[in-house]
Amino acid sequence: MPLEAKTVASSKTVMSRMMLPSDANPYGNVHGGEIMKLIDSAAGAAATRHARARVVTARIDELSFTAPVYVGNLVTARASVNHVGRTSMEVGVRVDAEDMLSGKVAHVASAYLVFVATDDRGRPVPLPPLVAETDEERRRLEAAEERRMIRLRRPRAT
Numbered sequence: 449m450p451l452e453a454k455t456v457a458s459s460k461t462v463m464s465r466m467m468l469p470s471d472a473n474p475y476g477n478v479h480g481g482e483i484m485k486l487i488d489s490a491a492g493a494a495a496t497r498h499a500r501a502r503v504v505t506a507r508i509d510e511l512s513f514t515a516p517v518y519v520g521n522l523v524t525a526r527a528s529v530n531h532v533g534r535t536s537m538e539v540g541v542r543v544d545a546e547d548m549l550s551g552k553v554a555h556v557a558s559a560y561l562v563f564v565a566t567d568d569r570g571r572p573v574p575l576p577p578l579v580a581e582t583d584e585e586r587r588r589l590e591a592a593e594e595r596r597m598i599r600l601r602r603p604r605a606t
Contacts, residue, residue, distance in 0.1 A: 451576040456528050456585045459497035463490045464524040467517060467545075478517035483543060487511070487559045490525035491539040495563035498529045498537060499575055506536060507562040509595060515556045521545040523556070528585075531592030535572035536564045538592045560595060 463486060471482045488505055495503040517523055523545050531538045543557040565573045580589045 451574060453577040453579045454498055455579045455581055456530075456588075457581065459494045459529050461490050461494040461497065461527045462524060463493070463527075464522055466548075467519050467521045467523055469519050472519045476519045478519065478521070478523075480513060483513070483517060483523065483557050484508075484511065484559075486523060486525045487527075487541045487543060487557065488561065490527040491541050491559070491561040492563065494527040494529055494539050495537055495561075495565075498532070498578070499563075499565040499573075501565045501567070501573055503563040503565050504570075505561060506564045507599070509538070509560040509562055509599065511557065511559040513557050515545070515554045517545045517556050518547075520548060522548055528588075529578055530560070530588045531596060532575050532578040533596070534574055536562055537575060537578070538562050538595065540588060540592070560592075562599070 465486055467478045472478045525541050525543045527539050527541045529537050530540045539561050541559045544553050545556045546553045565575050567573050580586045
């Protein structure tokens with residue numbers, strides 16, 4: 449029985465977190481690993497919402513830091529499913545940091561992650577197809593398909 453297709457909007461996820469001194473180095477700059485953890489959490493939630501199954505991070509395809517994050521910033525990660533294959537999917541995440549005192553918001557990171565849906569034994573399971581409804585969602589789907597083709601051409605690590 450084929451799985452019912454799901455829209456991009458049905459799995460979009462937004463997570464925010466205030467950055468604390470324990471998240472940073474002695475100079476007040478937040479560690480990249482803290483941002484990476486938030487990215488993986490938001491992407492994993494979006495992937496789980498789409499799959500309605502367990503998911504595992506298979507790959508961080510690209511992660512770019514574009515600006516620093518400081519203690520006191522409210523960091524928000526927005527994740528959405530860009531592309532779905534048979535058992536894997538790409539999730540895009542955009543991260544912004546807001547200076548809570550000034551209200552200034554800066555784009556601080558972007559990432560693409562690949563997740564695999566699994567059963568209780570860790571075996572891959574089929575995913576519902578993805579429906580891109582807007583021009584932006586269709587653009588992201590096409591770009592994700594190009595990234596997937598590049599990934600498939602890369603030699604596998606052994």
